[in-house]
Structures are given as C-alpha cells and as structure tokens.
Amino acid sequence: MIYRTRHATDDDLAFSRDLTCRNMLRYYIYHNLLWQDEAFDAGWQYRENWMIVQDETLIGFFSLSQDARALYIRELQIEQAWQGQGAGCWAIDQVVEMARQARRPALRLTVFDNNPAQKLYARKGLRIMGRDECFLRMQLDLSTAVL
Template identity: 85%
Template sequence: MSDRIRRADGDDRVFARDLTRRNMLRYYIDHDLLWQDEAFDAGWQYRDNWLILRDETPIGFFSLSQDARAMYIRELQIDQAWQGQGAGSWAIDQVIRMTRQTRRPSLRLTVFDNNPAQILYARKGLRIVGRDECFLRMQLDLSTAVL
C-alpha cells in the first residue's frame, strides 16, 4: 500500500469535518463540550489542510498553522477503519519533515487528556509541556541546521 498527502481543497472540507466529528464527538461529550460544524468550517479556511490518501482512498487529514515559534497540528484525524495501521505515525513524520523545512523550532499540538493518541505523539517525541482543563499541550523541539 502507498500513502501520500495532497493539499486539501474546498471539496474535502465535508469529508474532514464529518471524520473529525465521528472521531472526536465522544471526547466532546466526555468533557461536556459542544461540537459546532460552523467552528470547524471557520478554522478550515485559515489553515493549511492536507488530505492523507492510501492508494488514492482518503483515509484522513491534518490541518496546520504556524508562527515564528512553531508549527501547530490543529487537527490530525485518521478514519477508524484505518487506525492502528501506521497512517497516523506516517502523517506525523510528514508534519515533522514540513516543520523542519519551514525552519520552525518546534512542533506543537493540543490533545484531549483522555485521548489515547497522546501515546503515539509521545512515541514520536512530543512531550507534555502543559495542561489546560481537559487538554494536554505537547511539543517536539527541533534543532535548526545552521547554514
């Protein structure tokens, strides 16, 4: 099987929103938070969105933003049918590569404190650097090569 990414376009938004809702709704319910499609759609238009394809089948996506301090994973979602098969790990590797290419000093994300994805993130080198209510803030510090 062959994994690849491509920039997501407007037509991919519904797939991404529905996947995120399916994957994340249980955490929203656990923490008494309200899921809003409109909030997802608003974020989508301002982020760098990438579709994850396996043999041309969309199996997930990730959304990024960045500032001078870091690259931020805003969303990383893999369809449940494809979880546990390396797609999430592969996607994080792609984001780490992108973070290095843009010379950002760190990669950051926020994850629900009861989401087992934090185990994958820790395996990839991200460390817990803070807690906010029901979230963990995680970060991977990257060294920037000197020219």
C-alpha cells in the same frame, strides 16, 4: 502501506468535518463541550489542510498553522478503519519534515487528556508542556531526534 498527501480543496471540507466529528464527538461529550460544525468550517478556511490518501482512498487529513515559534497540528484525523496501521505515525513524520523545511523551532499540538493518541505523540518525541482543563499541550523541539 504506502500513503501520500495532497493539498485539500474546498471539496474536502465535508469529509474532514464529518471525520473529525465522528472521531472526536465522544471526547466533546465526555468533557461537556459543544461540537459546532461552524467552528470547524471557520478554522478550515485559515489553515493549511492536507489530505492523507492510500491508493485513491481518502483515509484522513491533517490541518496546520504556524507562527515564528512553531508549526501547529490543529487536526490529525484518520478514518477508524485505518487507525493502527501506521497512517498517523506516517503523517506526524510528514509534518515534522514540513516544520524542519519551514525552519520552525518546534512542532506543537493539543490533545484531549483522555485521547489515546497522546501515546503516539509521545512515541514520536512530543512531550507534555502544559495542561488545561481537559487538554494536554505537547511539543517536539526540532533539535531533538525523532523516533
């Protein structure tokens, strides 16, 4: 499969919010957390958002923020029909390259502790650096080779 990214626009907000809710609601329910569209929308405004496209079909997105210590993946969502076909792996590779270009020493993300995506992140070299109530904090030191 050949994927590409494009900068997200305001017109992509509804797609991204709905995709995130569909993909993540089961984890919110399992951990007794409340999904709030308003919280997603507020975060969207302050992040660097990228759409993942295959041919002309939107299949997902990722949302980033950064500081001097790291580039942070705030969201990485792939449509269920496209999961397991390499899009998530490809997206992580794109973000790693963005972090290297921005000269960030690390790539970081947080994932629900029962989300199988953590296995993908581990395969891509991210290591568990800490745990919260229901989250794992993972990091890739960018001096480490990426698989």
